[in-house]
Amino acid sequence: MSKINEYSRRKILKTSAAVTAAITINSGFPAILRADNNIKIGVPTILSGRVAQLGISVSNALRMAVNKFNNAGGLDGRNIELIIRDSRAKPDEAARVCRDFINSDKVDAIINAEASGASFAVQEVIRESGTLCLHTVSETTSLTADPSIRAWNAFRFSRQGIHDAVGSARYATKIIKEKGIKKWMSINPDYAYGRDSDDTFFWALEKFSPGFEMVGKGWPKIFQPDYTEVITKIAREKPDAIYSSLWGGDLVSFIDQATLYGIFKNTEFFAINLADYTTMSAIRNLPKGLHSATRYVAAWPNTQENRNYDKSYTDLYGDHPTNWSWEASIAIDYLIEAMKETGGTDNKKLAEAMRGKTSPSFMGVGEGNSVTIRERDQTITNYSIGWGTTIPKEPFIQDVQAADWSTIEKVEEEWLTNKGWI
DSSP states (O other), X not given: OOHHHHHHHHHHHHHHHHHHTTOOOTTOOOSSOOOTTOEEEEEEEOOSSTTHHHHHHHHHHHHHHHHHHHHTTTBTTBOEEEEEEEOTTOHHHHHHHHHHIIIIIOOSEEEEBOOHHHHHHHHHXXXXXXXXXXXXXXXXXXXXXXXTTOOTTEEEOSOOHHHHHHHHHHHHHHHHHXXXXXXXXXEOOSSHHHHHXXXXXXXXXXXXXXXXXXXXXXXXXXXOSOOHHHHHHHHHHOOSEEEEOOOHXXXXXXXXXXXXXXXXXXXXXXXXXXXXHHHHTTSTTOOTTOEEEEEEBTXXXXXXXXXXXXXXXXXXXXXXXXXXXXXXXXXXXXXXXXXXXXXXXXXXXXXXXXXXOEEEOTTBOSTTSEEEEETTTTEEESBOOEEEEEOSSTTOEEEEEEOOHHHHHHHHHHHHHHHTOO
8 A cells, every 4th residue: 555545544544533423425414413403514525535635624624613613602502514525526526415515405505625626516506506605625716716707605715826826936936046947847737726827837937037948747637646757757858947736645646756766856846735734744755855835834824823723623633734724714714703793694694794804814914914805806815825945854844935915916916917807
């Protein structure tokens, strides 16, 4: 058994008992006793296969917040009931699960914890139904940036590609000057998110550091087990730097295999999705000096609020939160506050309460350590984005440099204008 599969197996076994207490699997029978007046929230996510940790860490984060809310008396005595089901990372299954939530379970809202491909399918379902939807995983920019895809009832609490791209390109520009980087390759998953990440990063890099040379691009399929072909291409082209948006088990497998070939000895590697505990701790021998954006680490943001969040989660589940955890945590916090403010679950009133709202957050870097749901596209801004280099033991990443949100939004405006989306 490979290390990533063994790691996933141990994580699933470790948390399965706790997760089972709050979820509904595809059989449709909830694992908790229902009350007729419960506030029902449907959560389609991935609970099986190579990236089951995505669904597990989302479920953990949601349960942590919901248990606190319910134990405090709920909403005038009404408790939140989470109904969490496995889509197996399949868009058609995610759409079916959402229709079941809406038509059979009569949910009050959906917290969508699907990867990008399935999130677009979920978006179409909720557009038709008018059900409030909080996206917490998909990072493909167009989900909220493209006016033709947006919906009044859909809010994005996950980071998005163009924001990461600008922060990443600004950081990479500093390394380019230090290292004399000229030749680039990219290795990105061959689906909407990977294509979006590649396009936005190199568009932004051209703004900050024009004149670089692209010597090749690799497009491995999602969940591909072997990367020999793309590693051979890297060895042949000998790029100065590689940009990658591989994630989860795919990124672990690529780094493990590329390390065997000595790929990182003479090549700077920029991995936007590396600095998450579940990824870094699964790599056999994490190389020192790889560049990564911060996904979730307790050391960044370097605040007591963030350390408290990490401790609360770790005390409950025996493992660190992930990037997916903090996104889900902020989403459920926003929803709970909106329910308290409006006194109920009317979707239009909840949407109005969340739109444009600024709230304090352990991941916030806005005024007073806050995040904002931007009014025009109902997407999160002013969340923490940083880049640093890896070390082979906790905290796994060092010398983190924060991205500048004024620069991010300025360059984002130009990109959106060029796309005809603003």
